[in-house]
Each structure stands twice: as C-alpha cells, then as structure tokens.
Amino acid sequence: MLNRRHIRIKVMQTIYAYKGGEGGDFKADQTFLLRSIENMYSLYLLQLSLLVEIQKREAIYVEKTQKKHLATSEDKNPNQKFANNEVLLYLKNNTALQEAIEDYKVKNWDLDNEYVDVLFKAIKSSNLYNEYMQTRTSNFNEDKNFVIDIYKEIIAPNDKLYDYLEDQNLTWIDDLPVINTTIVKLLRKLKPNASDRHMLPELFKDIDDREFALDLFKKTILNQNELNSEIGEKTKNWEADRIANIDQVLLQMAICELKNFPSIPVKVTINEYLEIAKEYSTPKSSIFINGILDNLVKEYQEANTLNKTGRGLM
Structure with missing residues (x-):
C-alpha cells in the first residue's frame, strides 16, 4: 500500500518537525514517524468502513419502507439492488476486515454518523444511483463498478468528509x-x-521499505551538519533565510540518499524529491533543488565518490 514517495514524505514531515540537533535524542521522533505511518492503516479501514455503513443505511431504509403504515405495493416490494450489492455485502460480511476494524479501534461512525448520512443522501440523489437502480438485478461486475464509481465521484471528493x-x-x-x-x-x-x-x-510492500523509512530518517538526522555544509557550499550566493525550510530538509534527504543508498538510482532520487518539492514547497523550489543536486552529482561522479551498485544506477 505504502509507496516509496510517500515514505519520503513521511520522513520529510518528521525531520521538518524535529527540533534537536545532529547529536540529539530522536527516539521520540522516530516513534512519531512509525506511528504516523501506522495511522495510515486506520485511515484505510475508516474509509472502507464507510462503505459498510452506507450499505447498512440502505438496508435500514428498505426495511422502514416496507413497514410503512400506509405502504403502497411499491413500498412493500422495493428495489433492493443497492442493499444487496455483492461488493458491499462482501465488505460487510468480511470477518477479517471486521476484525481489523475492531483491532484498530475504528469506531468513528458510531459517534459521527452524520457524515455517513451526508454521503448516503449524496449517493441516493446522484445520477449514478438512478442509473444503477433502473433494474432490479445485476451481476458482480456491475455491482463492483457502481461501488468504484460512487467511491471515486461521491465519497473521495466530499468536502465535509475531507474537513472531518x-x-x-x-x-x-x-x-x-x-x-x-x-x-x-x-x-x-x-x-x-x-x-x-x-x-x-500489507502497509509496507516488504521489510526493505520499513527499513528504508527508518534508515533515511536516522542517516539524515545523524549527518545534518555535513549535509548542511554541502548545501551551504552550493548556496553561497543565497542568504540563509531565503532558502525555504522545507527545501533545506528535502536537500538534506536527497543528498543523504545519493550518498548512503547505493541501490537507488540517481535519477530516481532526484525525480522523487523534485516531485515532492512541487507539491509541498514554493513554485520555484523544484528548479532550485534540481540545480543544486545536479551540480553535486557531477562533483561526486568526477571524484568517483558516487557509490552506486548495479547497472543503470547512475
């Protein structure tokens, strides 16, 4: 689930918030990093549980409709296609999923069920729902495509859910x-x-990704003075306060990665930090970072100090 770019973002956020120096005690910050990553799984389960709660809302709605005091023939025999959606029922009846939700103590919708109601009403009033309910039966693929569509177009972009x-x-x-x-x-x-x-x-693709997160964090923190010195050499014409703090952190991490992670290609490292800079820093940061990293790589190559293993890693 977790890709390397997002691992780098998590490390960046932790280093950015780190208040100690190179010799400081960063155990608490390391714990924060791992907890921040672990919390992603809680979010994942929270989003999945939304689909389960929406199915339950529909099942309750159908039952109430059938029990109306003055129920019409249509009320007594409502279209139950949404309530019987095979994908939603798979999620609802999935024992392993329900155990994970319980283990991670994901109980938000028990207390904050108004957000479930907001999304349920948005789905019921949508064209997607109206088109889906034109018939009373469906196959697994139709049910799956409907769930994917409502997730992508209604649940994921919902502003109230985002704010929550x-x-x-x-x-x-x-x-x-x-x-x-x-x-x-x-x-x-x-x-x-x-x-x-x-x-x-799995949260991490493999054990290497978890080790990468910890190693990148520790090696960057433990070598901050040296990394800042290298950055300073390449930014002599810049006043220190003109370099965005986030750019300083990204440069520290990128240089650390270039020098201490021999299996990661140079181009991958540079491209990853440029993309992160575009998203998290100033409009010109990626150009600034690219210029510094490009010059440093050329120096490392000339000095034959860029230790990269494997073919095509330069």
Missing part, C-alpha cells in the same frame, strides 16, 4: 490520495471468490 478527516488527524490529508488509490485498485481487482484478506493489504 483533517480534524481527526492532520497527517491524514497527505495520506488520503494514497489510501483512496489503494482502495480503488483493490476494488477493481476484486473477484466473486476473493478471500477475506483481499482488502487487507
């Missing part, structure tokens, strides 16, 4: 695009005979 998530955990807003992409990808791959574990991906 931001209030719950500030870092979730940066995590949301990764989480939403993961959910849509897994839903697209979902098959009728899928196991309960299909919608429960």
Whole structure:
C-alpha cells in the first residue's frame, strides 16, 4: 500500500518537525514517524468502513419502507439492488476486515454518523444511483463498478468528509490520495471468490521499505551538519533565510540518499524529491533543488565518490 514517495514524505514531515540537533535524542521522533505511518492503516479501514455503513443505511431504509403504515405495493416490494450489492455485502460480511476494524479501534461512525448520512443522501440523489437502480438485478461486475464509481465521484471528493478527516488527524490529508488509490485498485481487482484478506493489504510492500523509512530518517538526522555544509557550499550566493525550510530538509534527504543508498538510482532520487518539492514547497523550489543536486552529482561522479551498485544506477 505504502509507496516509496510517500515514505519520503513521511520522513520529510518528521525531520521538518524535529527540533534537536545532529547529536540529539530522536527516539521520540522516530516513534512519531512509525506511528504516523501506522495511522495510515486506520485511515484505510475508516474509509472502507464507510462503505459498510452506507450499505447498512440502505438496508435500514428498505426495511422502514416496507413497514410503512400506509405502504403502497411499491413500498412493500422495493428495489433492493443497492442493499444487496455483492461488493458491499462482501465488505460487510468480511470477518477479517471486521476484525481489523475492531483491532484498530475504528469506531468513528458510531459517534459521527452524520457524515455517513451526508454521503448516503449524496449517493441516493446522484445520477449514478438512478442509473444503477433502473433494474432490479445485476451481476458482480456491475455491482463492483457502481461501488468504484460512487467511491471515486461521491465519497473521495466530499468536502465535509475531507474537513472531518483533517480534524481527526492532520497527517491524514497527505495520506488520503494514497489510501483512496489503494482502495480503488483493490476494488477493481476484486473477484466473486476473493478471500477475506483481499482488502487487507500489507502497509509496507516488504521489510526493505520499513527499513528504508527508518534508515533515511536516522542517516539524515545523524549527518545534518555535513549535509548542511554541502548545501551551504552550493548556496553561497543565497542568504540563509531565503532558502525555504522545507527545501533545506528535502536537500538534506536527497543528498543523504545519493550518498548512503547505493541501490537507488540517481535519477530516481532526484525525480522523487523534485516531485515532492512541487507539491509541498514554493513554485520555484523544484528548479532550485534540481540545480543544486545536479551540480553535486557531477562533483561526486568526477571524484568517483558516487557509490552506486548495479547497472543503470547512475
């Protein structure tokens, strides 16, 4: 679920907030980094549980309609296609998913169910819903496509939900695009005979990614003086207060990665930090960072100090 770019973003945020020096005790900050990453899974489960709660709302709505005091023949035999959507029922009846939701103590919608109501009403009033409910039966793929569409077009972009998530955990807003992409990808791959574990991906792709997060954080912090010195040599014509703090952190991390992670290609490192700068820093930051990194790489290559292993890593 977690890609390397988002790992770098998490490390960047932690280093940016770090108040100690090179020799400081950063155990608490390291714990914060891991907790921030771990909290992504809570957000993932929270978003999935929204779909479950929406299905429950529809089931309750259908039941109430059937029990109306003056129910019409249509009320007594309502279209239950939405309530019986195979994908929503798969999520609702998924034992492994429900256990994960319980383990992570994801209970937000028990208390803040008004957000479920907002999304439920938005879905019911949408063209997507009206088109889907034109018939009373459907196959698995139609049900799946409908769930994907309402997630992408109604749930994910909802402003009230966005504000709610931001209030719950500030870092979730940066995590949301990764989480939403993961959910849509897994839903697209979902098959009728899928196991309960299909919608429960590992947070890290492998142990190397977790180690990468910790190593990048520690090696950047432990070498800040040297890294700042290299940055200073390349920014002599710049006043220190003209360099955005976030740019300083991104340069520290990029140089650390160039020098201490031999298996990561130079181009990958540079491109990753340029993309992060475009999203998190000033409009001109990526140009500034690119210029410094390009000059440093040339110096490392001339001095033969750019230790990269494998073919095509330069």
